[in-house]
Amino acid sequence: MPKAIIAPSLLSGDWAYLARDCNKMIELGADYLHMDVMDGHFVPNLTIGAPVIKSLRKATTGYLDCHLMVSHPEQWVDDFAKAGADGFTFHIEASDDPVALIRRIKSLGMLPGIAVKPGTPISSLETVFAECIDDLHMVLVMTVEPGFGGQSFMVDMMDKVREVRARFPEIYIQVDGGLALDTVDAAAEAGANVIVAGSAVFGAPKPEVVIQGLRVALEKCN
Numbered sequence: 001m002p003k004a005i006i007a008p009s010l011l012s013g014d015w016a017y018l019a020r021d022c023n024k025m026i027e028l029g030a031d032y033l034h035m036d037v038m039d040g041h042f043v044p045n046l047t048i049g050a051p052v053i054k055s056l057r058k059a060t061t062g063y064l065d066c067h068l069m070v071s072h073p074e075q076w077v078d079d080f081a082k083a084g085a086d087g088f089t090f091h092i093e094a095s096d097d098p099v100a101l102i103r104r105i106k107s108l109g110m111l112p113g114i115a116v117k118p119g120t121p122i123s124s125l126e127t128v129f130a131e132c133i134d135d136l137h138m139v140l141v142m143t144v145e146p147g148f149g150g151q152s153f154m155v156d157m158m159d160k161v162r163e164v165r166a167r168f169p170e171i172y173i174q175v176d177g178g179l180a181l182d183t184v185d186a187a188a189e190a191g192a193n194v195i196v197a198g199s200a201v202f203g204a205p206k207p208e209v210v211i212q213g214l215r216v217a218l219e220k221c222n
């Protein structure tokens with residue numbers, strides 16, 4: 001099983017103090033900085049693009065785990081690579097040629113991830129699994145409808161996590177949406193090893209306690 005990774009979602013941070021919040025999360029024990037990129041089209045919310053990642057790159061050495069909730073993710077891959085993103089995860093529902101995009105992401109020096117919305121089955125990834133599993137760093141199983149923080153964790157998505165873990169023991173499986181100390185066990189037991197948590201971390205009086213608690217839950221199952 002791959003290493004346990006905790007990725008606070010900066011969507012729940014303070015955008016006016018983004019660099020400060022990123023560095024604070026790393027100091028408090030986070031592994032990845034989860035950056036929610038939304039275009040107001042693929043999802044009904046609008047956030048940031050590559051220029052913000054470029055500025056942030058100068059301000060933090062943390063791993064910038066970019067989750068592209070956008071239509072036509074191909075359009076942005078070069079910009080994100082130039083900006084200094086470390087990971088580029090896009091949605092299967094948004095891409096016409098996911099295999100080519102995964103290869104492009106990798107060739108640009110980023111780690112490729114592929115995401116599925118709650119209504120999308122893992123079978124939609126068959127072509128990706130067949131043609132470029134060795135290039136794929138991570139599968140992101142959304143545990144809420146993408147677009148907003150603070151929603152409830154969808155425990156029924158754990159069947160998808162189990163399905164991916166059973167087939168690919170070494171792949172990174174990220175879960176995103178509604179993860180907190182009372183929901184992480186279900187994700188960890190199913191085989192997830194990358195936990196995104198926004199409101200649970202940023203809303204806590206001591207974020208470091210939540211980060212550590214999430215890590216302990218993952219490590220119990222690893």
Ligand SMILES: O=C(CO)[C@@H](O)[C@H](O)COP(=O)(O)O
Nearest residue numbers: 146147149150177178198199
């Ligand atoms: O991608 C998304 C929402 O679309 C997430 O990254 C959320 O930001 C997670 O927030 P919480 O559910 O943990 O508050």
